[in-house]
């Protein structure tokens with residue numbers, strides 16, 4: 543199968559590379575010339591474990607190529623995946639910005655030759671695939687094509703494993719021909735008995751938003767339980783375990799923290815609310831999820847302030863971890879982008895470390911001092927805040943950390959350490975939803 547993937551970001555690059563790994567002939571196209579140039583020189587522009595060797599292997603095998611030009615790749619493709627960004631609109635109204643998707647549709651339309659399936663892999667509001675079909679038909683009335691929806695569920699940091707062994711593949715189609723082509727592309731997964739959900743285009747589009755909103759709901763729910771635990775002296779980890787062992791609930795995504803971030807949950811929950819609003823349907827649970835998440839970040843700022851003795855003014859804070867989660871350099875909507883500016887606004891100085899995201903973070907937080915190790919960040923700080931649970935921070939030399947700090951304040955927003963051990967080491971230790979926390 544000849545495949546063109548439009549948009550070579552986290553999703554496009556991983557999908558394109560994995561399709562090549564399946565044995566297809568793939569061209570990944572992007573309008574970002576620098577990105578394509580780097581990829582052609584063998585440099586993967588994002589941090590994603592396992593991606594670099596897989597890109598190298600498939601390029602060497604002649605199955606994977608990168609291009610800025612759409613010709614001749616679009617005309618030759620059996621299937622075209624649109625994997626461009628769909629960020630929240632700059633207007634701040636929560637709508638998804640679909641301009642990149644529609645631009646891609648306009649660009650490919652005149653280049654279509656034989657029958658082609660145009661697939662939205664980007665997360666898009668219900669109705670977008672139909673709009674893509676209208677655009678293509680308008681621009682090229684002769685085009686022989688179908689549109690389809692194939693939302694992506696990979697997680698950054700585990701993207702290759704998620705793509706190669708997904709929990710399910712969702713395919714939204716309204717023609718047997720399109721379904722057959724998409725099934726043929728994913729045949730290697732079919733062979734490992736991956737469940738396929740083949741449905742209408744609108745349903746497939748909604749499955750993606752519903753899934754992300756539900757996962758965000760689990761996070762906001764356990765964060766509220768954590769806050770309640772702090773007040774009643776209960777342990778949220780035991781609560782989560784006790785709940786999660788119930789097969790109807792499940793243990794995953796019941797880990798308390800500073801609130802969700804990343805390139806998907808924040809924008810997708812807002813976009814779902816706009817879709818519901820446009821159709822006159824109440825989505826009060828998702829509304830609450832969004833509010834609870836914002837409140838959780840604000841609560842974390844208050845927690846840090848309290849741990850520092852009531853004010854952060856004139857104090858230096860060491861922040862460990864900036865990316866929205868470990869194993870990625872993605873800073874989009876990371877809690878760090880809310881929590882650090884809130885502390886700095888009140889006069890704190892911030893020294894930070896992250897194993898992969900400092901270059902990206904510096905674009906958003908230029909006033910922060912970036913350090914080469916967690917220990918360097920702690921030098922002379924009045925307290926340390928663990929914000930992203932990178933493995934590197936799970937076995938810190940705590941005696942060394944303590945000796946570097948001006949005062950032994952440790953705010954662990956990911957509950958990496960044991961409260962009793964931290965207390966025994968002489969730290970003033972704060973975490974989320976476990977008994978040692980201050981009220």
Ligand code: NAD
Nearest residue numbers: 549550551552553572573574626627628642646664665694
């Ligand atoms: P990204 O910002 O990393 O990449 C998007 C790429 O598209 C960029 O490289 C950009 O230059 C390129 N692009 C934009 N317009 C283009 C055009 N007209 N032609 C060619 N290239 C163009 O985005 P991402 O994180 O990969 O997300 C892509 C989509 O996948 C979004 O809808 C997102 O919601 C969804 N998604 C993301 C994830 C994730 O973990 N990042 C997971 C599942 C789904």
